[in-house]
Amino acid sequence: MKVFVLCVLVASAAAWPSFSFESLSLDGFQSDASGAPLAKRQQDVNHLLWKIYDNLHFDDLKGYASSFNPEGDTSMYKDGGEAVHHLVKEFKDHRFLEQHHWFSLFNERQREEALMLFEVFMQCKEWDCAVKNAAYWREHMNEGEFVYALYTAVIHSDLGHGIVLPPLYEVTPHMFTNSEVIQKAYTAKMTHTPGNFHMEFTGTKKNKEQRVAYFGEDIGMNVHHVTWHMDFPFWWEDKYGHHLDRKGELFFWVHHQLTVRFDSERLSNYLDMVDELQWEKPIEEGFAPHTIYKYGGEFPARPDHIQFEDVDGVARVRDMIIMESRIHDAIAHGYITDKDGKVIDIMNDKGIDKLGDIIESSMYSPNVQYYGALHNLAHIMLGRQGDPHGKYNMPPGVMEHFETATRDPAFFRLHKYMDNIFKEHKDSLHPYTHEDIDFPGVDIESLGIEGELKTYFEHYEFDLRNAVDSAEGITDVELKAHVDRLNHKDFSFVADVKNNNGGEVLGTFRLYLCPDYDNNGEKFDYTNGHWHCIEMDKFWKKLAPGNNHIVRKSSESSVTIPDVPSFQSLIDAADSGSFDMHEFERSCGIPNRMLLPKGKRDGMEFSLWLAVTDGKHDLTHSNGDPEHGGTHALCGVHGEVYPDKRPMGFPLDRSIPDRRVFDETTNIKFTHVKVYHEGHH
């Protein structure tokens, strides 16, 4: 019997990494598939990423780097060596970017090189092939390209299952902390003095934007953002093994949620919500990043109130406006034209997915030639405004890296601009009717909070040892940075839901938190408030006939992830020989400690919304665990279809011209709550 169960799991485990089957030996099972036990694979990844700018520190890997011939035995590759021949040829032709040079994914050639290595990893049949290639290419390719290829391969390859990628802020700390901290770390290392340095947020009190810098510069939020873009890369093609379900819609939804969260943080700090960026108008906020590349000098700054300039070799401002108007046209027409001139209707639930694909734009875009790449080009345009003609030979700006982009207040302006385009489309769809949102026989009798909605700032330490160089024979000193992070007290959502149907039904629980007032104290109504709602959670629960008392803990939210384990703890766990940390396998998701917006000292008013809809209709998986777990709301389920059939943001995503439709629906309820902030921030 046990054997049979295992077979079933083997079939589904290839696509689903975070199932909880603790009772079975995860380790033993996975070593069959990859040829190496999980603890060994984790240890290899740790060692490969340790001191990425030094040569390898570990003897086994050093051995591979010097003696392994990637083309020696092509039977270890699924494609018979095609990808590796390509990579080796480019290397022998001396076409590779040098080491000790910055890397940006938005640089086409650099991305191409990183993807050549990614493809080799993806073609490896077993772990042995992957680790030998990794060790070899780590010593021959640019470090940034290597890290990117390794991260994305671990995420997407079957060989990566169970591996927990170390937090990027401890692998490449330069991209997450400021130059002041980095300089102190260098000095400490030189003088062999341990150090723990306070990381300030950029700007001074003279700059109002500084009040919300804790959000855009939060290292966990930055990891979420960069990881989302690794989980759903714009360059992804299905030839790599699977289709990324609803990638375009997720692109909209994850950035919409970043935008509305940022807006609620602004309201918490007595700031107006963000205004959209416009190509013809000055970029109001400048930005001094106080961030330095490991190699390549300081990130360029941008003064206040500058007018957009054409960027040589990238795009003209005019091109951006043309692209934008073609997208507006598609929305007004209600259809997209693909590259063969075929019409794709977008006046339905699926339209947003297509629109996301063309706006980003990703390889899924049906017509890049015509609709261009609004989002990606805008990132580069903004990143280069400090040196648009390359006169000063500046490296890429913070906007040109997903790790650093949210530091710049213009990031949120740019995303508000794109968010408004998505809104235009959502507003063009017919509003939901009573039938669309109704769950007959299900009434929400009460909704509330157990515990208090209280936020505070805490001190958090992370490791800086990987920021500085080492030499053989010289021991490392302890180097740390500490930073303030937003956190909240634990609480639970509670609801009483009555099921008047004769038998058990499955409910989809959709929870939102929506600010009640704008910064002028003007109350939001249904018409203008629904678009600012923060998704708090989405989960499935069986409802027995009669009353159901539902308690859902804040820590269980499917939009968030628990705190990422430190690099050192991953090293210790892997070195111990048994490794099982699959609850940390995905680092895409809002840090759980940031589930709530900061709120105000005397309480900030929000509406808490709950919609319980028919799970039988909503859930894509008729079998298996209906609750899923993980961070499916913003990040989907690895290698599987998105668990919820409804549009993301349902039922608050479309315009609500008549509130009676909602008021008269008994499976939707809202209540007023206050979010308190403790402390003086």
Ligand SMILES: [Cu+2]
């Ligand atoms: Cu993004």
